[in-house]
Amino acid sequence: MEVLRKRPTGKGPAEWFTGDVWFDVIHAGTEPSRMRVNVVRFAPCSRTAWHRHAVGQTLHVTEGIGLVQSRGGEIVVMWPGDTVRTPPGEWHWHGAAPDHFMAHLAMWEGVGEADVPETEWGALVTDEEYHAHPAVG
Structure with missing residues (x-):
């Protein structure tokens, strides 16, 4: 058995996130x-x-309350208790709704090959893309 002590909370880098995002590994x-x-x-x-x-x-x-979208799809509202699965290679983004904080567990697997990236990052989601969401109560 191994007890892993909590690592310091990290700030999401500006190349990968818009706004204030914090993560704990x-x-x-x-x-x-x-x-x-x-x-x-x-x-x-x-x-x-x-x-x-x-x-x-x-x-x-x-x-x-959060928002999630796959490229070419509709923006979907995420609520506490919701689980969202994106398949291998599917471009997507996720984040908080405009007037709400949101926290989620993000779970994925590495690929086991040093020359294959487990996550590929693209362009930041524009304000226009983000604000094309449905109304959130």
């Missing part, structure tokens, strides 16, 4: 495990850039 996966788990906290209007994961990603909303 829960598990970084040591071979043979490839599991990755972060708690990610988003301030209102903050969000990820477009990105995709080689092996997919699962999000589980723990508090607040």
